[in-house]
Amino acid sequence: MQKLTNKEEEIMHILWKLKKAFVKDILEEITDDKPHYNTLSTIVRNLEEKGYVGYNAYGKTHQYFPIVAIEDYRKTFMNTAIDNYFNSSYKNLVSYFAEEDKISADELREILALIEKKK
Numbered sequence: 001m002q003k004l005t006n007k008e009e010e011i012m013h014i015l016w017k018l019k020k021a022f023v024k025d026i027l028e029e030i031t032d033d034k035p036h037y038n039t040l041s042t043i044v045r046n047l048e049e050k051g052y053v054g055y056n057a058y059g060k061t062h063q064y065f066p067i068v069a070i071e072d073y074r075k076t077f078m079n080t081a082i083d084n085y086f087n088s089s090y091k092n093l094v095s096y097f098a099e100e101d102k103i104s105a106d107e108l109r110e111i112l113a114l115i116e117k118k119k
Helices: 006-018 023-029 037-049 070-085 090-099 105-118
Strands: 053-058 061-066
Touching: 006 023, 006 037, 006 061, 006 070, 023 037, 023 061, 037 053, 037 061, 090 105
Parallel strands: none
Antiparallel strands: 053 061
């Protein structure tokens, strides 16, 4: 799976949310730093070339839809991030969030309960 730029990832989140969309629909969903229509169209075509997006043609217009599921992208992204930033250690990942006050003791207990339940 090829790495996406920040803008490409933003577009993919919109497509995952909408399920299918024309470029104008995607443009309406962008709140900050709206690209020009043609620029957005180019980004969507790049996503198609990378294998993330498919389309149905209606004359000269295209309705785009995600080919890669958000779960598959998340798995790849998370595994890469954990490998690159946390030395392939989930313990290091959780410790980081605990040290940054991004996870509470109650949330950690919930996670432990989920792990224990799977055993």
